[in-house]
Amino acid sequence: MRKADEDRFREFARSHAMAMRRSAFLLCGDWHLAEDLVQTALIKMYRAWPRMVRTDRPVNYARRTLLRCWLDELRRPWRRAERRDGLVPDAVDGAVDPAWAQQRQDLRGELFDALSAIPPRQRAVLVLRYFESLSVAETAEALGCSEGTVKSQAARGLAAMKAALDPAAEAALRSELS
Known part of the structure; x- marks a missing residue:
């Protein structure tokens, strides 16, 4: 990737990462998974940045990529519902994450x-x-x-x-x- 394209991507990622993280949290309900989804989406966007920047709509591409990453994550085998074996899983501790x-x-x-x-x-x-x-x-x-x-x-x-x-x-x- 050319230096100018890389600089534009870095600026885009810097200015839109927090909004993407908030959207990802609203989709998945977990701040840690939201951060992972944003990172995955940004990696995919980085690979396609030279083609994508020509479309002049990188925010729409980012939104669509984030949605697809979330839907892909839902399909992963380890994200499926847990087996019911009679044991109650640990409850989420709300005090761990200040947000x-x-x-x-x-x-x-x-x-x-x-x-x-x-x-x-x-x-x-x-x-x-x-x-x-x-x-x-x-x-x-x-x-x-x-x-x-x-x-x-x-x-x-x-x-x-x-x-x-x-x-x-x-x-x-x-x-x-x-």
């Missing part, structure tokens, strides 16, 4: 729990539409599906999140949005 502990203290924790409870495709649509503020067309392009699919997945995902939220959290959310 996680802070999130659990407010309404965002409730929203994240509801977001984590919905299927991956619906979660991806909601993250792109409402957290990344993409249009229906841009979300459809990022996911490689039709606009109608984005609309239906968003409606189903929002309904599932609403059902997952308890009435107190839903009332607090409504008052906060008003």
